[in-house]
Each structure stands twice: as C-alpha cells, then as structure tokens.
Amino acid sequence: MGSLIIGYGNELRGDDGAGLAAARLLAESLGEEVEVVSCRQLTPELSEAASRAELLLFLDAAAEAPGEVRVREIPAEATGAAPAFTHHLTPGQLLHLAQSLYGRAPRAFLITIGGESFDLADELSPTAQTALPAVIAACRLLLSRQFIFPTNT
Amino acid sequence: MSRQIVIDPVTRIEGHARITIQLDEQGSVRDALFHIDQFRGFEKLSEGRPFYEMPSLMARICGICPVSHLIASSKACDQILAVRIPETAAKLRRILNLAQIIQSHALSFFHLSAPDLLLGMDADPAQRNIFGVIEKHPDLARDGIRLRQFGQQIIEWLAGKRIHPAWVVPGGVSEPLTAETRDRIAAGLPDARAMIERTLVWFKQRIAGFSEEIATFANFPTMFLGLVGPEGELEHYDGPMRVVDSTGNVIAAEIRPDEYADHIGEAVEGRTYLKSPYYKPIGYPDGIYRVGPLARLNLIERCGTPRADEELAEFRALERYAVLSSFHYHLARLIEILYAIERIGQLLDEPDILDTRVRASAGPNNLEGIGVSEAPRGTLIHHYKVDENGLIVWANLIIATGHNNLAMNRGVMQAARHFIQGDRIEEGLLNRVEAVIRAYDPCLSCSTHAFGQMPLQVTLRGADGAVLDVKTR
Numbered sequence: 061m062g063s064l065i066i067g068y069g070n071e072l073r074g075d076d077g078a079g080l081a082a083a084r085l086l087a088e089s090l091g092e093e094v095e096v097v098s099c100r101q102l103t104p105e106l107s108e109a110a111s112r113a114e115l116l117l118f119l120d121a122a123a124e125a126p127g128e129v130r131v132r133e134i135p136a137e138a139t140g141a142a143p144a145f146t147h148h149l150t151p152g153q154l155l156h157l158a159q160s161l162y163g164r165a166p167r168a169f170l171i172t173i174g175g176e177s178f179d180l181a182d183e184l185s186p187t188a189q190t191a192l193p194a195v196i197a198a199c200r201l202l203l204s205r206q207f208i209f210p211t212n213t
Numbered sequence: 214m215s216r217q218i219v220i221d222p223v224t225r226i227e228g229h230a231r232i233t234i235q236l237d238e239q240g241s242v243r244d245a246l247f248h249i250d251q252f253r254g255f256e257k258l259s260e261g262r263p264f265y266e267m268p269s270l271m272a273r274i275c276g277i278c279p280v281s282h283l284i285a286s287s288k289a290c291d292q293i294l295a296v297r298i299p300e301t302a303a304k305l306r307r308i309l310n311l312a313q314i315i316q317s318h319a320l321s322f323f324h325l326s327a328p329d330l331l332l333g334m335d336a337d338p339a340q341r342n343i344f345g346v347i348e349k350h351p352d353l354a355r356d357g358i359r360l361r362q363f364g365q366q367i368i369e370w371l372a373g374k375r376i377h378p379a380w381v382v383p384g385g386v387s388e389p390l391t392a393e394t395r396d397r398i399a400a401g402l403p404d405a406r407a408m409i410e411r412t413l414v415w416f417k418q419r420i421a422g423f424s425e426e427i428a429t430f431a432n433f434p435t436m437f438l439g440l441v442g443p444e445g446e447l448e449h450y451d452g453p454m455r456v457v458d459s460t461g462n463v464i465a466a467e468i469r470p471d472e473y474a475d476h477i478g479e480a481v482e483g484r485t486y487l488k489s490p491y492y493k494p495i496g497y498p499d500g501i502y503r504v505g506p507l508a509r510l511n512l513i514e515r516c517g518t519p520r521a522d523e524e525l526a527e528f529r530a531l532e533r534y535a536v537l538s539s540f541h542y543h544l545a546r547l548i549e550i551l552y553a554i555e556r557i558g559q560l561l562d563e564p565d566i567l568d569t570r571v572r573a574s575a576g577p578n579n580l581e582g583i584g585v586s587e588a589p590r591g592t593l594i595h596h597y598k599v600d601e602n603g604l605i606v607w608a609n610l611i612i613a614t615g616h617n618n619l620a621m622n623r624g625v626m627q628a629a630r631h632f633i634q635g636d637r638i639e640e641g642l643l644n645r646v647e648a649v650i651r652a653y654d655p656c657l658s659c660s661t662h663a664f665g666q667m668p669l670q671v672t673l674r675g676a677d678g679a680v681l682d683v684k685t686r
Contacts, residue, residue, distance in 0.1 A: 104324065104343060105362040153344070160347045161355050 061114035063203055064166070065096045066106060069121050075175025075188040079119035082173065082195040089196070094203065101148035104157055111162035115169075117199055118151045122172035127187040129194040131202070134168045171198055232646060234629050245629040247485070247622050247650060256608045264293050264577060264603045265383050271595065271610075272377045277320065277656055280313035280368060281588035281613075283381040284450070285595040288584025290383030293599055295578035301568040302385030304560050307450045308398075309371050309381065310586065311553040311560075314449065315405070316364025317589035318506070318546040321654040322412075323357020326543060329648050330419065334426070335641030353415065356408040360550065363405045367557070370394045385572035395561050402558050409550045413524065416547060423540060429631040430649045431539035431624025434459030435501045436492055437508035438616065440587050445514030447521070447552055449587035456492060456502065457512045460534040464492075470585040473594055477611065489618045490611055501623065504591025504616040505653065506545035511535040516548070518555035524548045539624055542652045577603035588613040590654055614655040624649045 067083025069076040080098050087096040095113075097106065102118075110116055118134065134151045149157070151170050159165040173195055176185040184192075217235050237243040255274055262270060271286040272279035284306055291298055328341040331350055340348075347354040371394065372378030380387050420427075441455040442448040453467035456476070468476050480489040480497045492500035502508070510529075516522045528548060531541060560566065577599055584595045591613030598607040628649045632642040 104358045105365065107358065108362070156344070157347065157358075160344075161351055161358070 061112065061166075063094045063115045063117070064109055064113035065090075065094060065117045065119065065199065066099065066102065066110075067096070067119040068099050068102055070100060072180065072182055074177045074179050074181040074183070075173070075185050076121045076178050077182075078121040078173040078175060078184055078188045078191070078195075081184055081188075082119045082171075082192055082199070085192060085196055086199055090203075102151065102154050103148060104154075107154055107157035107161055110154055110166060110168075111158040111164050113166040115202070115205065116155075116166040117202060118168065118170045119195065119199075120151075120170065120172050121175040121178075121188070123175060123178065125174035126176040126185075127191050128174040129191050129198060130172045130174075131198050132170055134170050169202055171195055171202075232625055232650070234633060234646070236633075240634065242626070242629045242633055245622075245626040245646070247618075247625050256610055259597075259605050259608045262605050264290055264582075264597060264599045264605055267595075267597060267605065267608075268381060268383065269377070269379055272379075274610075274612075275656060278313060278317055278588050278590070279377045280309055280372075280381075281586065281593050282595070283378070284310055285584040285586045285588075285593045287381045287383055288451075288586060289582040289595040289597050290584070291573075292582030292584070293577050293579050293597065293603070294383055294573070294575040296384055296573035296575050298385040298573050299568070299570050301389070301565050302571040302573075303450070304563055304566060305371065305386050305390055305571065306381055308557050308560050309368060310449050311557050312364045312367035312371070314364070314553045314589050315550050316361045316368070317654075318550050319357055319361035319364060321589075322543060322546050323354065323361070325654070326648070326651055327353065327357065329644070329651070330416070330423075330543065334645050334648060335639075338640060338644070341644075353412065356412060360405060360408050363401050366401070367398050370397060382572065384574055387572065389569045389571045390567055392567060395566065398557065399561050402554055405554050406551070409547060409554060410520075413547050413551065416544060417527075420544065425631075426645065426648070427538045427540045429628050430645075430652055431620055431627060432537050433623060433627065434537060435503050435620055436464060436495075437511045437535060438492070438502045438504050439509040439512055439592055440585065441513055442517065444517075446517035447509060447513050447515070447549075449509075451586070454585065454592060455512050457535065459537060461511065463512075470583045470594070473583065473585065473596075473611075477594075479611065479615075485618075487618050488611075488615050489622075490616050491619060498619055501619040502616065503539070503620045504613055505542060505589075506549050507536060507539065507542045508591065509587065510545045510548065516552045518552050518559065521548055521552035521555055524551060539620070539649065539652045542654065546654075577601075590614055590656055591616050612656075614653070617653050617655070621650055621653055621655065624653075 067079040069079045071077030071080050083096050083098045155165040155168055173191050176187040219233050233246045235244040268283050268286040271282040274282050324343055327346050332341050332345050372380035436456055436458050438456050440448040440452050453469055456465040457463050476493050478491050478493040491497040492502050516525050581598050586593055593613050594611040596609040600606050628646050632645050
C-alpha cells in the first residue's frame with residue numbers, strides 16, 4: 061500500500077488554491093509511488109482510493125493564521141456537520157466513508173496553509189506562496205514515515 | 214393572523230434557494246414560492262469576448278455539468294464557423310454527454326435523494342444524508358459512488374479532466390479517441406450496467422411506498438419539451454425539439470434550434486433571479502412545461518437501446534397517458550443511466566470511432582449561432598451573436614433548470630397545501646416540500662464558491678413580521 065495526497069480548494073479564490081498549489085509541486089517532485097490528486101472539494105468518489113492507501117495527506121487552505129502551516133492527524137471517524145447541501149465532505153467524513161464502504165481507512169493527516177486573501181484571484185498571496193516550502197517539507201517528513209510508523213523504520 | 218414559513222436555504226440541491234410559504238388566518242397555505250437569490254450574469258460578461266473562448270467560459274457556469282455547457286456552447290460556435298463537424302467528433306461529444314448524464318444522475322439519485330427514498334421523508338435530519346444511506350444500505354451507497362465515479366472517469370479519460378475540461382471545441386473535439394481509452398471505457402461498462410440494474414430493481418420495489426408523494430409532488434398536467442431523434446428515439450445531443458401535452462399528444466413535432474425563440478418565451482418575475490420560460494403559443498403563465506428525464510421519456514417513442522426500451526415500457530405503464538408526477542423524475546433518471554451505459558457501448562463499437570479527423574477548421578462565417586443539447590436536467594440553449602471580428606455582441610442562455618421554474622413553483626404550492634395545515638410545521642413535512650424541488654434536481658450555482666456555513670433555517674413570522682418560531686438544522 062502506498063501514499064495518497066489530496067490537494068483541494070478553489071484556485072480562482074486566491075489563497076483557497078494553496079492546497080492545490082502544494083499538490084502540484086509535490087506531483088512534480090515525487091515519484092510514482094505517491095498518488096497525487098487535485099480537486100475542488102472532497103467528494104465520496106475519493107473514498108475508494110483512500111481505502112487503498114496506507115497514508116493519506118490532505119492539503120487545504122485555512123482561513124486563519126496567515127502564512128502558518130499546521131499539521132494534525134485526522135481520526136478515522138465521522139466528524140463535523142452532515143453534508144446537508146451537496147456532496148462535499150470533511151477529511152474525517154471521507155475517512156469514515158472509506159472505513160464504512162471499503163473496510164479500511166488509512167492513517168491520515170491534514171496539512172493546512174493559513175491564507176491571507178480569498179478574494180477572486182488566480183494566484184496566491186505572497187504570504188501563502190512563502191509558506192509552500194514548509195508544506196512540502198512537512199509532507200516529505202510524513203511520507204518518510206519516520207515518526208508515524210516507527211516500527212516500519 | 215396570517216403567517217409565513219421560510220425554508221432558507223433548500224438543502225441537497227446544487228445552489229442556493231429558498232421557499233416561502235404564506236399561511237392565511239386559518240392556518241391554510243395561501244401561497245408558496247420558490248426563490249433563487251443568486252445572480253450570475255454570464256450572458257452580460259461574455260460580451261466582447263472572442264466566440265472561440267465561449268465554450269471554456271460557459272463551462273464555468275457549472276461545476277457539476279460543465280460538459281453540458283461545453284457541448285451546447287460549442288454547437289453554437291459550430292454554427293458561427295458554418296461547419297459540419299466530422300461524424301467521429303459528433304460521436305465522441307455524444308459519449309462525453311452521456312458520461313455526464315451518468316455522473317450527474319447518480320449524484321442526484323444516490324447522494325441527494327436516496328436519503329429521503331431509503332430512510333424516509335420523516336427520518337431524523339441528522340441521519341438523512343449519505344452516511345445514513347451507508348449505514349442502512351452500504352451496497353446501494355457503494356453502487357452510487359462507483360457509478361458517479363465511472364461517469365467522471367470517462368469524462369477525465371476523454372477530455373483530460375473531470376471538471377471544466379477543454380476538449381470540446383468549436384468545430385469538433387481537440388483530440389481523437391485512442392484504442393487504449395476506448396478499451397478502458399468498454400471494460401467498465403459491464404460493472405456499471407450491473408450496478409444500475411440492481412438499483413432499478415431496488416427502487417421499483419420501493420415506489421409503492423411513496424403513493425402520497427407520487428400523488429402530491431408536482432403531479433399535474435403540463436406540457437413536456439425536449440430533443441428527439443429522427444425516429445422518435447431518446448436524444449441528448451442533437452436534433453429538433455418536440456413538445457407534447459399531458460396526454461402525450463404531439464403539439465410541436467420538430468422545432469429547429471433556430472426556431473426556439475418563436476416557441477419559448479422568458480418571463481421575468483420580481484421575486485427571483487431565475488427566469489420563467491413558457492411555451493409562447495399558449496402564453497405566460499399557462500404555457501407551463503417541464504424538461505429533463507421525465508419530459509424526455511414522455512415525449513419519445515422509444516429509447517433506442519434494448520434494456521432501456523424495456524424499462525421505458527414499464528415506465529409508461531405507470532399512468533394512462535404521460536407520466537405526470539415529478540416524483541417519477543427519480544425513476545426516469547435511473548432509466549436514462551441505463552440507456553447511457555448501453556448507448557456508450559454502441560458508440561464505442563462504431564467502426565470510425567478511432568478516426569483521427571475530429572475537428573473542422575474555419576473562421577467566423579456566420580454572425581449568429583444557436584446550440585441546443587440535453588443537459589442532465591433538461592434542454593439547454595446557447596444563442597450567440599458576434600460582430601465581423603468574431604467578438605460576442607449578445608448572448609442568451611436558457612438553462613435546463615429555468616424551463617422547470619413554473620412547474621417547480623406550482624409543485625411547491627401543491628405539496629405545501631397537502632402537507633402543511635395550521636400549526637403542523639413538523640420537519641418531515643417541510644422536507645417533503647423541499648423534496649419536490651429536489652426531484653427536479655435543480656442546478657443553481659454549483660460553480661460558485663460558498664465560503665462558510667449555510668444552515669437550514671425555517672422562520673415562522675406573524676403578519677406584523679414578528680418571529681413566532683425558528684427551526685434550524
């Protein structure tokens with residue numbers, strides 16, 4: 061089982077595209093052993109790919125702490141409000157779907173990039189742009205499994 | 214004292230809308246209205262753009278059905294070029310459109326409406342969602358997710374990406390189909406077919422349990438409008454429009470795309486940003502008609518694929534003449550998924566499907582172009598005028614959901630009058646009023662980015678405007 065990276069957001073809303081930008085950089089620099097998916101929203105269709113991964117990294121923008129990169133583990137259980145409106149999910153809900161429908165959910169982390177501006181724009185603010193190397197470094201560290209799967213190293 | 218109930222926003226639809234229910238002094242429903250509060254303005258902002266940019270620009274109207282806009286827009290641009298696109302390109306566009314119908318119908322049925330259909334209209338709203346479906350019927354949920362995934366996968370394989378692909382262009386498509394992609398799509402068809410067959414069996418067994426909803430969910434006579442094939446078969450890409458009445462009689466057999474304005478008028482109402490198209494020869498508002506899966510199955514003579522034709526025969530037996538209840542949009546959607554899977558298989562078997570000549574080239578030769586196709590939700594019309602340099606000077610779009618506006622409003626009224634009496638404003642009853650709208654699967658703004666939370670709030674107001682009660686979920 062390999063690793064899966066899902067970068068998501070809206071690249072036409074300024075820093076909301078930070079997760080997509082980071083995913084693009086990782087896709088260019090990582091080998092084929094890591095699958096990188098870019099999308100606007102987390103949708104149920106991603107649950108099958110999630111269930112096949114050993115490690116899943118979600119990359120998303122956050123509307124707080126501009127420029128800060130934060131990493132937190134996401135439990136494999138349903139969290140947050142029910143998807144009453146359309147079909148998009150939170151990371152926790154996606155993991156819950158993977159577990160419920162396909163019998164397993166990977167260990168997963170959410171890496172957020174604090175955005176500064178979410179206005180209409182097709183480029184990142186300098187603040188979000190500057191944070192991207194830290195996102196890449198965090199992802200590489202997690203992908204090395206050095207800390208999260210100590211028995212494997 | 215008269216009172217007003219506001220359902221704001223309507224949940225599990227694509228976009229943002231609200232429903233207002235006005236009660237009279239006796240607590241009976243006096244009026245019920247469906248409002249679209251968002252404004253887009255795509256027709257105006259496209260003015261001044263080169264016509265060849267239009268398919269990509271118009272695809273941004275929607276994140277759920279960008280393919281529909283790509284196709285209708287490209288067809289309008291084909292007319293501006295004054296070209297007949299290569300046959301293979303037309304077939305590839307058809308496959309893309311059918312893949313779009315599979316994924317969009319699967320989203321509507323399994324993700325948005327299955328919670329009502331499986332768990333019941335009165336189920337706890339906290340459970341009435343995709344997770345509730347998974348808990349009760351994981352096999353159905355898995356089939357729904359995989360069917361939608363299959364439709365999206367075909368779009369991605371053909372057009373490069375799932376959302377806002379740029380593969381459909383004025384004059385045809387930008388790249389031919391490869392043997393590898395053809396085989397990948399074909400390999401997925403048997404599984405997809407098995408999934409929709411299972412779902413049809415399951416849903417048809419449950420329909421009888423919804424007799425009250427069938428009787429009251431926009432169940433009234435209207436006309437039906439949609440594209441039709443040359444031999445009266447189901448058609449989603451090309452051909453003339455047909456209009457039938459509520460008894461199935463053909464009122465207008467062949468409306469060419471360039472004749473649409475003679476037959477379709479667009480009324481503007483102050484309470485909503487969604488226009489209300491109507492059948493012009495009858496006038497507004499009596500010229501009410503419906504489009505989409507229910508309409509398409511009501512106006513054709515046959516689907517044109519073996520299993521879908523069998524299902525069509527059963528569908529037609531639901532009522533003596535045309536099937537009038539909008540509840541049956543759900544079943545019509547499933548039959549169209551089955552048809553799409555069968556039809557894609559037929560198209561992939563065409564001997565010229567791998568032909569590499571897939572695009573005709575020309576400059577602007579006409580100053581006007583009209584493209585009509587069937588989106589998942591109904592007939593989609595793009596009409597452009599350009600100047601001699603090919604710059605857009607005027608655009609008119611009639612979006613599928615708009616055609617159904619009059620019928621959605623009348624349907625909300627019918628359901629509200631049946632289910633809401635006096636102080637009975639239980640959540641399950643309000644959900645039925647919403648479910649009428651959901652049956653049409655309206656697509657109001659899925660490409661706009663909603664930032665933050667949009668809780669469902671029902672406010673009960675007295676005649677003096679004072680809030681009497683608030684329910685939030």
